[in-house]
Amino acid sequence: MNEIAVGVSTGGSATMRAVRWAAERASTSGSTLRLVHVVDESSTLVSRAAASPGQATSEAAIAAEAHLRECLDQAAALALEIDDRIEVVTTLERGSPVEVFERVSADAEMLVVGSDWHGGRRASRRRVLSLRIAAVSRAAVAVIPDLEPGERRGVVVGVDGSHISDHALAFAADEADRMGEPLIAVHSWDVVAMVGGEYGYGAPLIAGDDLARAESEILDAALAPVVAEHPGLEVVRSVVAGDPVHDLTEAAAGASMLVVGSHGRGALARFLLGSVSQGVLADLVAPTIVLR
Incomplete structure (x- = not known):
């Protein structure tokens, strides 16, 4: 479906940055923008008030839902x-x-969530929730950091x-190609792990230059x-x-976007991200898109 779904919280700059990012994308792609707020019935004022007797609590529930x-x-x-055409x-x-x-996410081309998890700060509930949502999303998920956009350029992608x-x-x-920016393809490899050096064998058998x-x-x-x-695309x-x-x-x-694939594996793969995708989401430096 040609739809971008956005998780909307009760305010804050992280949510507004996510909405702005998704709206800009919808504007260029012609997608419908679906803004979704989820009332967690296990912990919200709306649910507690609705379950309690009395006019005061009912009025509180109505006011909370109106907010x-x-x-x-x-x-x-x-x-x-x-x-205004979106x-x-x-x-x-x-x-x-x-x-x-x-x-x-099952009916969307992309799910967008905001996160204030960046710069190694202590995890808040919102930051942890963004990771859990990214892990279960059936569509590509974009996690947008609460950072000033600044002068950014380039689309970074991890390649393995x-x-x-x-x-x-x-x-x-x-x-x-769509953004008119360079593609920055990063292939990172751990020479110690590749040659078995962490176990005390293998390193003498393979030359570093050959591995590189x-x-x-x-x-x-x-x-x-x-x-x-993409013959005209600048590739770094x-x-x-x-x-x-x-x-x-x-x-x-300093990039406009980071793209990674997720290698969640095993019986719990539906609920897990791979170590690299989890790692980059835990230290957001740019709008990051995870594909599964």
Whole structure:
């Protein structure tokens, strides 16, 4: 479906940045913008008041719900300031936020959530919730940091030669082409892990130069179809022996966007992100899109 769904909280700059980012994207893609606030019935004033007898509590519940709808209206007004041609739909849902956004994401091309988790600060409930929503989303999920946009340029993507990485690379190339910005492809590899050095064997058997050459070939092979499909696209290659999370966040510090594929695995894969995607979301430096 040609729809971008946005999680809207009860205000704050993180939510408004997410709404603005999604509205700008909807403006260029022609997508419907669905603004969703979820009333967590296990903990909200609305549910507690509705469950309690008495006129005062009922009035409190009505006032609380009116405030939530006002927050949705404010978000919609901001979106229409970006482009008054955007079709904006507001939805007030009840239930578990994670379950609701999993369902909503099934009918969306992208799910957008705001997060104030960046710069190594202590995790708030909102930051943790954004990770949980990203893990269950059935669509691409964009996590927008509460940071000033500034002068940013480039679309950074992590490349490791896997199928999900190829998917992320193709997506990032399309985005870079659409935005008229360079594609910055980062292939980061850990030489110690590659040669088994952490276990005390293997390192003498493989020369570092040979490994570097092999890793560079992985990036070249992944980029070949992208370059062929986007002949005018500026591509910046980066092959780094280091930690992927550190290298990606460093490359994306001044970028417009970071794109990663998620390698959640095992019986709980539906609820988990891979270590790299989880790592970059835990230290947001740019709008970050996770593909599964």
